[in-house]
Amino acid sequence: MISNENAALAEFSEIVEMVYQGATNIDVWPVVAQKICNWLGAKTCLIFTPQFPAEQGGFAITYQFNALNLYDTKFNAHNIWEMRAYERGLLATGSVMRDQDLVTDQEFLDSVLYKQYLVHLNLGRMVAGIVFDPRDNEGKAVVCVCHQPFDAPFTQAESEKLKLLVPHLSRALGVMFKLRDAEFKLASSLRALNSLSRGIVLFNALGQVCYVNESAKTLIEHNDGLRLKPTDKKDIWQLQASNSKIQLLLDDAISEAVEPNVYNTRHFSQALNVERPSGKSPYILSFSTLSDHHEFEVYEHLASAIAFIYDVEKPVQLNNALLEATYQMSKKELKVAHLVVNGYSLEKSAKLLDVTENTIKTHLKNIHIKTKINSRAKLVKLLMTLSSD
Numbered sequence: 001m002i003s004n005e006n007a008a009l010a011e012f013s014e015i016v017e018m019v020y021q022g023a024t025n026i027d028v029w030p031v032v033a034q035k036i037c038n039w040l041g042a043k044t045c046l047i048f049t050p051q052f053p054a055e056q057g058g059f060a061i062t063y064q065f066n067a068l069n070l071y072d073t074k075f076n077a078h079n080i081w082e083m084r085a086y087e088r089g090l091l092a093t094g095s096v097m098r099d100q101d102l103v104t105d106q107e108f109l110d111s112v113l114y115k116q117y118l119v120h121l122n123l124g125r126m127v128a129g130i131v132f133d134p135r136d137n138e139g140k141a142v143v144c145v146c147h148q149p150f151d152a153p154f155t156q157a158e159s160e161k162l163k164l165l166v167p168h169l170s171r172a173l174g175v176m177f178k179l180r181d182a183e184f185k186l187a188s189s190l191r192a193l194n195s196l197s198r199g200i201v202l203f204n205a206l207g208q209v210c211y212v213n214e215s216a217k218t219l220i221e222h223n224d225g226l227r228l229k230p231t232d233k234k235d236i237w238q239l240q241a242s243n244s245k246i247q248l249l250l251d252d253a254i255s256e257a258v259e260p261n262v263y264n265t266r267h268f269s270q271a272l273n274v275e276r277p278s279g280k281s282p283y284i285l286s287f288s289t290l291s292d293h294h295e296f297e298v299y300e301h302l303a304s305a306i307a308f309i310y311d312v313e314k315p316v317q318l319n320n321a322l323l324e325a326t327y328q329m330s331k332k333e334l335k336v337a338h339l340v341v342n343g344y345s346l347e348k349s350a351k352l353l354d355v356t357e358n359t360i361k362t363h364l365k366n367i368h369i370k371t372k373i374n375s376r377a378k379l380v381k382l383l384m385t386l387s388s389d
Contacts, residue, residue, distance in 0.1 A: 009262075012164070015039060016262050019168050020291035023175035033063035036165065040158050042146035043123065047131070047169070049140045050076070057322070058140055065147070067121060078112040081126060091141070093170070094267055095130045096163040098154050109150075124150025127159050129166040131173060135373075135382045136269040144169055167265040171288035174268030178286075178308055199309030201239065202290075207254045207305075209237040216309050225276035225283055226309070239307075243275050250274065250285075257287040257305035271310075284310040318383060327370040336363040340376075341383040 015035045021028045029047065037045035044065040052058025060068055084102040085091050099108065108114055108124070118124055128145040131137075144166065148154060178198060190211060193200050199216030201209055209228060212220065220226050225246075228237035239254065241247045253272050256265070273282040286308045318338050323329045329337065332353075339349040346364075350357045373379045 021293045023172040029061040044147040080111040123147040127154040170268040201307045202303035203305040205304045281312045
């Protein structure tokens with residue numbers, strides 16, 4: 001007889017496998033939402049971008065929740081859970097929280113969110129995981145949230161279960177976002193991968209490189225921190241770093257992506273920095289597992305993992321339309337944002353735009369206010385995720 005522990009592991013592994021299918025097959029996500037709902041004993045499940053509807057590049061995957069449009073139009077601004085989480089600095093990638101961690105029962109029952117919206121849906125409890133905060137996903141936060149009636153609060157154990165799942169959601173959704181083109185269609189073939197400007201490397205079940213797209217090939221050919229070492233098999237390589245310490249971390253990241261530990265997986269945004277002998281800024285590598293259900297077939301074998309390579313030395317082109325729509329940045333603020341993300345000093349920026357340094361400081365202050373980010377480093381990270389690449 002299968003023990004309860006083994007049954008629980010089997011159920012969780014099944015969910016994780018389907019989550020990774022979602023990286024290259026958008027159609028499976030409604031089933032994923034249903035399985036998460038059942039696994040947590042919840043009434044509803046949503047995996048969505050709270051501030052971005054589909055027409056602005058967001059998405060919403062729902063199970064037994066049919067009133068999201070009403071929430072978007074009338075009650076988003078009255079979400080007392082989100083307000084309290086923001087005040088306490090909990091809206092960060094990887095965070096998991098329950099309603100009782102944020103507000104008292106009476107405070108919630110007196111809220112507009114409950115009295116005018118959730119009470120009519122027979123919902124009053126929630127557990128939510130921040131899959132991505134805005135700095136880690138093209139400016140769009142992604143949240144997985146489950147609901148229950150008010151008289152059925154989520155337990156700490158259910159919160160811990162969602163915490164286990166969030167890193168896998170981040171890896172699969174991270175891949176999905178990176179493989180989406182300007183029209184938000186999934187690049188699901190090797191030919192499509194080759195047309196993307198992001199550097200992409202695929203690994204076989206042994207952790208060997210079995211495919212490199214043109215963008216990654218161009219980066220690696222510089223032999224500046226990364227190289228491909230041939231194996232005894234044609235068109236199969238080992239990805240190597242020039243630094244032995246980094247090589248150990250690289251091998252570990254590849255191994256983890258090829259054979260993930262379902263109970264201990266790094267978040268997609270926890271990228272690996274690879275130092276470059278030239279002294280230029282390190283390459284940034286993000287890894288994820290691939291399921292057995294995709295079209296990335298190389299020499300009759302399906303790829304087992306994927307990595308994205310970023311060269312931060314490459315001039316960043318910001319997505320001006322997205323910045324204007326999301327943060328209402330002016331044309332002058334967009335120019336300053338472009339110079340900031342590309343590392344220009346206040347003095348150099350002022351000379352290039354033919355204005356005073358105080359003018360640059362004013363524009364920069366306005367950018368910080370509009371993005372609600374108070375540090376230069378965090379602002380640069382956000383702008384990097386909002387590049388047109």
